[in-house]
Amino acid sequence: MAKITIDGKVFEIDPKRTIIEAARDNGIEIPHFCWHPKLSVSGNCRMCLVEVEKMPKLAIACATQVMDGMVVQTASPKVINAREAVMEFLLINHPLDCPICDEAGECKLQDYAYKFSIGASRFDEQKVHKPKRVELGPHVLLDVERCIMCSRCVRFCEEIAHKPQLTFTDRGTHVVLTTFPGEQLDNAYSMNTIDICPVGALTSREFRFKARVWEMSSTETVCPGCARGCNMYSWVRNNEVLRQTPRFNPDVNDYWMCDHGRLETFKHVNVANRIKSPMVRKNDQLVEISWDEAIAKAASEFKSFKKSEIAVIGSAYDTNEDNYLLQKFASEVLGTRHIDFVRHADESFQDAILRRADVTPNTLGAETVGVRPRENGMKFDAIIKSIKEGNIKAVFVVDDNIASDPKIADVLNRLELLVVNFSFENETTRLADILFPSATFAEKNGTFTNFSGRVQRIRPSVATLDQDRSLDGFAMSRLDKYGSQLDRWAKGAKRDARPTWKIVAGIASLMGAKYKYNTAEDVFTELAANVPAFKGMSYRKIGNRGLMLKQKESVSSPITA
Ligand code: SF4
Numbered sequence: 001m002a003k004i005t006i007d008g009k010v011f012e013i014d015p016k017r018t019i020i021e022a023a024r025d026n027g028i029e030i031p032h033f034c035w036h037p038k039l040s041v042s043g044n045c046r047m048c049l050v051e052v053e054k055m056p057k058l059a060i061a062c063a064t065q066v067m068d069g070m071v072v073q074t075a076s077p078k079v080i081n082a083r084e085a086v087m088e089f090l091l092i093n094h095p096l097d098c099p100i101c102d103e104a105g106e107c108k109l110q111d112y113a114y115k116f117s118i119g120a121s122r123f124d125e126q127k128v129h130k131p132k133r134v135e136l137g138p139h140v141l142l143d144v145e146r147c148i149m150c151s152r153c154v155r156f157c158e159e160i161a162h163k164p165q166l167t168f169t170d171r172g173t174h175v176v177l178t179t180f181p182g183e184q185l186d187n188a189y190s191m192n193t194i195d196i197c198p199v200g201a202l203t204s205r206e207f208r209f210k211a212r213v214w215e216m217s218s219t220e221t222v223c224p225g226c227a228r229g230c231n232m233y234s235w236v237r238n239n240e241v242l243r244q245t246p247r248f249n250p251d252v253n254d255y256w257m258c259d260h261g262r263l264e265t266f267k268h269v270n271v272a273n274r275i276k277s278p279m280v281r282k283n284d285q286l287v288e289i290s291w292d293e294a295i296a297k298a299a300s301e302f303k304s305f306k307k308s309e310i311a312v313i314g315s316a317y318d319t320n321e322d323n324y325l326l327q328k329f330a331s332e333v334l335g336t337r338h339i340d341f342v343r344h345a346d347e348s349f350q351d352a353i354l355r356r357a358d359v360t361p362n363t364l365g366a367e368t369v370g371v372r373p374r375e376n377g378m379k380f381d382a383i384i385k386s387i388k389e390g391n392i393k394a395v396f397v398v399d400d401n402i403a404s405d406p407k408i409a410d411v412l413n414r415l416e417l418l419v420v421n422f423s424f425e426n427e428t429t430r431l432a433d434i435l436f437p438s439a440t441f442a443e444k445n446g447t448f449t450n451f452s453g454r455v456q457r458i459r460p461s462v463a464t465l466d467q468d469r470s471l472d473g474f475a476m477s478r479l480d481k482y483g484s485q486l487d488r489w490a491k492g493a494k495r496d497a498r499p500t501w502k503i504v505a506g507i508a509s510l511m512g513a514k515y516k517y518n519t520a521e522d523v524f525t526e527l528a529a530n531v532p533a534f535k536g537m538s539y540r541k542i543g544n545r546g547l548m549l550k551q552k553e554s555v556s557s558p559i560t561a
C-alpha cells in the first residue's frame, strides 16, 4: 500500500489507484467533467488539476497514479486559480441556455459554475454558433453548442455498449460531436449517454421539455423489463411517471440500464385502458361493482367448486409477496394442487451487457416462494389441457395476459369461472367473470428476485386510492419527501388498484382464513420466516442494494450467473 497525504490527511492506498480515485474513496471530491469511474481515462477537460509536492506543474488527478509519500493539495490557491481558468475557458463558447435547458438542476457545468468559477465573464465577443437540434439517433438529440467535448459519450459507446457510433470532427472551437458516416446512435443502451453527459448537450427525445428536474420526485425502485432487475429511479410529477433513469448498483447494473427498460416499462402505468374498478360479468357484459362485492362474489364462487376443479396461475411479473400469498391461498384455502405460472423468454432480447432473455422481473422469485404444482398437481400446459377436457372448471389468473395466445383464449372460454386481476384491459380481462384492477410495479411495495438470486425492493412512485405504507429504514430517512408527496398525490389519485397479495387476502378472509396483513412488509416478514431461501431478510436489511437468496437451502432451479 502507498501512504499518501491529501489535503493534510494521510491515507493508505492501493498503488494502482489514481489520485482522483484515492480521493473519492476517502470522501474527497475532486471536480471533473471527462473522468467517469467506469470509462477509460481521457484526461481532456483539465478540471481535476491538483498540486502534487515536488511536481513542477499541476497534475491531472484522473491520470496520475498515487505513489508512496505523495503529498496532494486539491484546493490550494494554485489549484483554485487553474480551476477558475478551466471554467472560464469552457464557458467562453457555452450558451447561456440554463433557463430552457433540460439539464438545469442536474448539470455538472452549472453546479461547478456556482462552485468553482469567478462568477463573471470577461468575454465580450460573439460565441461560436453551432447546430442546436441534431438527431443523433431514435432517442437522443444533440445541441452541439452545449457540448464541452469531454468524450464520455464516445467512450461509452465504444467501451460499454461495444458499438462505436460517435466521434469528433474538426478542431479547436469548431470541434463537433457526430455519428460515424452511415451510423446512428441507436445501440440498445444509447440513452446512458444522456445521463453521463455532464452538460445538457445530449437530451432525450421522449423526456425533452416535459418537466424541470426539481418539479419531480424520484423513487428508488427496480426495472421490471427483464430478469436483470436494473436499479433505477422513477421520476414522477403530478402522479405521472415521466422518466426512468439508472441507479448505481455495482452488483447488478453499475451505472447503466437499457433503452427498452427506460422507455417501455412504465407506459402501461399511464395507459388510457386501465381497469378502473372491480367488475363482474352480467348478461355477458362486464359491469362495475364495489371492492367488497367483488371480493365476496369471488369467495362464494370459488366455494362452489371442488378443490380438484380449481387451478391458480401466478405471475413472474408480480412480486415475491404477491406470489407467496397467492400460492398459500391456493393450497391452504382453495385446496388445489394445480398451481403454476408462465415463463416468458425472448432469446433475441438477450445480450452480453445487461439484457436477459427472461423478460419478466421475478421468475426465480415466483419459483422460490412456491408457485409450483403440489404433489400430483398440474403444470401450466397440463392445466390448459385439463380445461379443454372439462376437468378444471375454475381458474384464478393474476397479472399475466395468458389469453394473448388465441389458442389459450379459446380454451379459457370453456371455463365456468375465470377470476382475473390485471392493471389494464387485454385478451384475458375480456374473458373474465370477475375482474380486479391490480396495482402496477410503480404503485406498490414489494420485492423482485432477479436471475442471479438478488432480492430487491420496489417502491411506489405513483399513488393509488389504496396506498400501502410499508416502509423500511431507507425510505424512512426520506419520509418527509417520500411520504408527504404520495399523500398529496393520493388525495388527487383516481386510480383504484390494489396489489395481488391484498386482493388474495381479501378473498381468503371471506373463505374462512385468518389473513391479517396490512402491508406488503407484513407479507414479506412471514415469507422470510417460512421460505428458507429468504431466511433472515427484512425490508430494512434488503435496503437499496438488495440481498442474495440463501441459494443452497431451497432454490429449486439452478441460479445462472
Ligand atoms: S455530448 Fe456531452 S458527453 Fe458527449 S462529448 Fe459533448 S459534453 Fe461530453
Ligand code: SF4
Pocket: 223, 224, 225, 226, 227, 228, 229, 230, 253, 257, 258, 259, 260, 261, 262, 354, 355, 356
Ligand atoms: S436490462 Fe432489463 S432490467 Fe435492465 S433496464 Fe433493460 S429491461 Fe430493465
